[in-house]
Amino acid sequence: MEFNFNIEGGNFSHAGAASSEVKKVLKQLNVDVSLIKRIVVALYEAEVNVVAHAYEGMMKVVLSSDFIEVTITDRGPGIPDISLAMKEGYSTASPQVREMGFGAGMGLPNIKKNCDKLEIVSKVNEGTTVKMTTFFS
Amino acid sequence: MTLKEIVSLLQAEVICENNHLDKTVKYAFAADLMSDVLRLDTSEMILITGLANLQTIRTAEMSDISYILFVRDKQISPEMVELAKESNIALIQCKQSMFRVCGELYIAGLKPIY
Ligand SMILES: Nc1ncnc2c1ncn2[C@@H]1O[C@H](COP(=O)(O)OP(=O)(O)OP(=O)(O)O)[C@@H](O)[C@H]1O
Ligand SMILES: [Mg+2]
Numbered sequence: 017m018e019f020n021f022n023i024e025g026g027n028f029s030h031a032g033a034a035s036s037e038v039k040k041v042l043k044q045l046n047v048d049v050s051l052i053k054r055i056v057v058a059l060y061e062a063e064v065n066v067v068a069h070a071y072e073g074m075m076k077v078v079l080s081s082d083f084i085e086v087t088i089t090d091r092g093p094g095i096p097d098i099s100l101a102m103k104e105g106y107s108t109a110s111p112q113v114r115e116m117g118f119g120a121g122m123g124l125p126n127i128k129k130n131c132d133k134l135e136i137v138s139k140v141n142e143g144t145t146v147k148m149t150t151f152f153s
Numbered sequence: 154m155t156l157k158e159i160v161s162l163l164q165a166e167v168i169c170e171n172n173h174l175d176k177t178v179k180y181a182f183a184a185d186l187m188s189d190v191l192r193l194d195t196s197e198m199i200l201i202t203g204l205a206n207l208q209t210i211r212t213a214e215m216s217d218i219s220y221i222l223f224v225r226d227k228q229i230s231p232e233m234v235e236l237a238k239e240s241n242i243a244l245i246q247c248k249q250s251m252f253r254v255c256g257e258l259y260i261a262g263l264k265p266i267y
Binding site: 032056117118 | 185186187188189191192196204206207208209211212214215216217232240
């Protein structure tokens with residue numbers, strides 16, 4: 017199965033809509049609830065990152081019987097130093113983002129914690145691709 | 154204690170109950186930072202927060218948190234209520250400050266999740 021969702025940059029009122037759709041699908045497929053939580057928390061963090069830090073993005077979800085692979089690609093400023101961005105507490109979030117309850121610099125480390133495989137590719141002034149894979153067993 | 158007992162202890166207002174009022178709540182976590190909430194491994198708890206926006210509800214939805222208590226008389230928008238209903242989350246609201254609410258609920262027996 018494959019699904020695609022758009023992610024609007026800057027629009028916090030829709031942030032999470034794509035992750036929420038994925039959660040519904042996983043529930044229908046009777047995936048274990050604690051596994052669903054791990055998967056959707058990672059997706060939501062990555063989705064909020066597009067809303068908070070980029071201009072627009074796409075979420076592509078590939079579901080098979082043994083794994084879920086989600087690729088979030090955005091057009092945005094990119095991440096100049098990925099290993100720095102992965103550090104707990106590192107954040108360039110704007111005051112508006114902080115007002116929404118985000119910007120602690122904990123998102124990327126939390127994504128890493130909650131998925132089995134994480135790959136990040138980014139090009140400054142072009143955008144970022146975050147690919148998260150989780151196995152069902 | 155039950156959600157209903159929390160409501161009466163704090164003289165809180167029930168915004169939407171989604172049939173959770175008789176559920177037993179053992180644990181609580183207080184935060185205005187959703188980044189912090191998303192790092193928790195536990196779902197069985199009431200989230201106490203002063204942050205009232207759609208992302209509060211979304212964060213609870215993703216984290217499987219079923220009860221949210223808003224402190225300090227925050228404005229709860231119709232969009233928030235709608236999303237909470239969709240995600241089967243109870244919303245309650247009270248006037249007291251975060252510190253007071255946490256103190257009262259701690260004395261009443263709610264446990265911190267860690
Ligand atoms: N999609 C992205 N585009 C551009 N920069 C990004 C993107 N994702 C993350 N970053 C950069 O990496 C930093 C760290 O991201 P991370 O998700 O860990 O923290 P945060 O989003 O700032 O705060 P939190 O996730 O705790 O709310 C961000 O502050 C930002 O500088
Ligand atoms: Mg983030």
